[in-house]
Amino acid sequence: MIGPTGVGKTEIARRLSKLVNAPFLKVEATKFTEVGYVGRDVEQIIRDLIEVGVRIVKDISKKSIEETAQHNVINMIVDILVGESALPETREKFKKKLENQELDSKDIDIEINDTPSPAPSIDIPGMPGAQMGMFNLSDLFQKTFASKKKTIKTTIGEAKKLLLQDQIDELLDMDAVHQNAIDLVQNHGIVFIDEIDKICTRQQHKGSDVSREGVQRDLLPLIEGTSVPTKYGVIKTEHILFIASGAFHISKPSDLLPELQGRLPIRVELQPLSQSDFVKILTEPEHNLLTQAIGLLKTEGVVVSFDSEAIDHIARLATVANSRIENIGARRLHTIIEKLLEDISFNAPDLIDKSIVITKDMVIDIIEPIVKKQDLSQFIL
Numbered sequence: 001m002i003g004p005t006g007v008g009k010t011e012i013a014r015r016l017s018k019l020v021n022a023p024f025l026k027v028e029a030t031k032f033t034e035v036g037y038v039g040r041d042v043e044q045i046i047r048d049l050i051e052v053g054v055r056i057v058k059d060i061s062k063k064s065i066e067e068t069a070q071h072n073v074i075n076m077i078v079d080i081l082v083g084e085s086a087l088p089e090t091r092e093k094f095k096k097k098l099e100n101q102e103l104d105s106k107d108i109d110i111e112i113n114d115t116p117s118p119a120p121s122i123d124i125p126g127m128p129g130a131q132m133g134m135f136n137l138s139d140l141f142q143k144t145f146a147s148k149k150k151t152i153k154t155t156i157g158e159a160k161k162l163l164l165q166d167q168i169d170e171l172l173d174m175d176a177v178h179q180n181a182i183d184l185v186q187n188h189g190i191v192f193i194d195e196i197d198k199i200c201t202r203q204q205h206k207g208s209d210v211s212r213e214g215v216q217r218d219l220l221p222l223i224e225g226t227s228v229p230t231k232y233g234v235i236k237t238e239h240i241l242f243i244a245s246g247a248f249h250i251s252k253p254s255d256l257l258p259e260l261q262g263r264l265p266i267r268v269e270l271q272p273l274s275q276s277d278f279v280k281i282l283t284e285p286e287h288n289l290l291t292q293a294i295g296l297l298k299t300e301g302v303v304v305s306f307d308s309e310a311i312d313h314i315a316r317l318a319t320v321a322n323s324r325i326e327n328i329g330a331r332r333l334h335t336i337i338e339k340l341l342e343d344i345s346f347n348a349p350d351l352i353d354k355s356i357v358i359t360k361d362m363v364i365d366i367i368e369p370i371v372k373k374q375d376l377s378q379f380i381l
């Protein structure tokens, strides 16, 4: 995805991740260093992606066993309260009470798993990031101690939660979770590499940017398809979808390594946002900038609203500011709204319980002088 700053490249990635229920990871290309140098190597992307996959599969699996676990917990508590040999009617009576939360404030002694707090992760000298890779020391420690139990006194309400957690851990088949997570990541995983243009070497700078070119070179096998060892198993990357994005205002896509260009064959160009796009951005999303601003002021007890002419004018001035100062796309809307509401926000304590309608005239009064004075607007908007 090629497009100027502020057109919503990162926003698209963020929305995409919510829409597709697939393991999704967004990374900044600039955060990585060539294999062998100190820093994060690109295989970390896959190790992080599988963590996302494991979380997704674990959540789904947990939901599917929750009912059974809940049922077991109630039985366990009844056992403690009345004993296993109690009359069936007595047990039923207690079950009902427990299910209706009637006994939640009573005390009870329960036995729960005694998991030690995770051991600090230790970097293996000479292999930065290795503790995240094939094996994980804190995991090893946890496994060794996992079977220990401890008895604690707590309320029944609290006991239900603690025992449920233990039950879920016990019922959860982690090997199956890991295997399913690997399948999910291999077939549906999406990696979004932001700021790819920042790891381009421009022709004239060759030499000083070896490491950046190294990162591009390291990305090649990952995108083409390779096997990455992780602590859950080996992940094949052939079918993982890679999306790269960048503004490319200094470097060009053709400055990327030719092999990398070949591996990102579909190019989408995003057009700069127009004034009418700004109006849509301000009004259409469920949690748009205006509802956010309104919500923020509401926490201070001030009720504000924007009339539609004011919204049109905010969009217009954002466009003007973008063309005069620097085109920062929809980010300009943030700065304008911030400035517009600055005084109201500052005076909020005096405005409690008042409702204020932001009109076109207010937008003109507050924003237009700043947009007109170029050197001023550079600092303020």
Ligand SMILES: Nc1ncnc2c1ncn2[C@@H]1O[C@H](COP(=O)(O)OP(=O)(O)O)[C@@H](O)[C@H]1O
Pocket (backbone or CB within 6 Å): 003, 004, 005, 006, 007, 008, 009, 010, 011, 012, 281, 285, 329, 330, 331
């Ligand atoms: N099409 C859009 N709809 C809603 N909000 C948008 C849109 N485009 C940009 N924005 C907002 O503008 C800001 C900058 O967008 P971003 O995605 O970070 O731009 P970039 O293309 O530089 O990655 C974000 O706060 C985002 O919410």
Ligand SMILES: [Mg+2]
Pocket (backbone or CB within 6 Å): 009, 010, 194
């Ligand atoms: Mg971005």
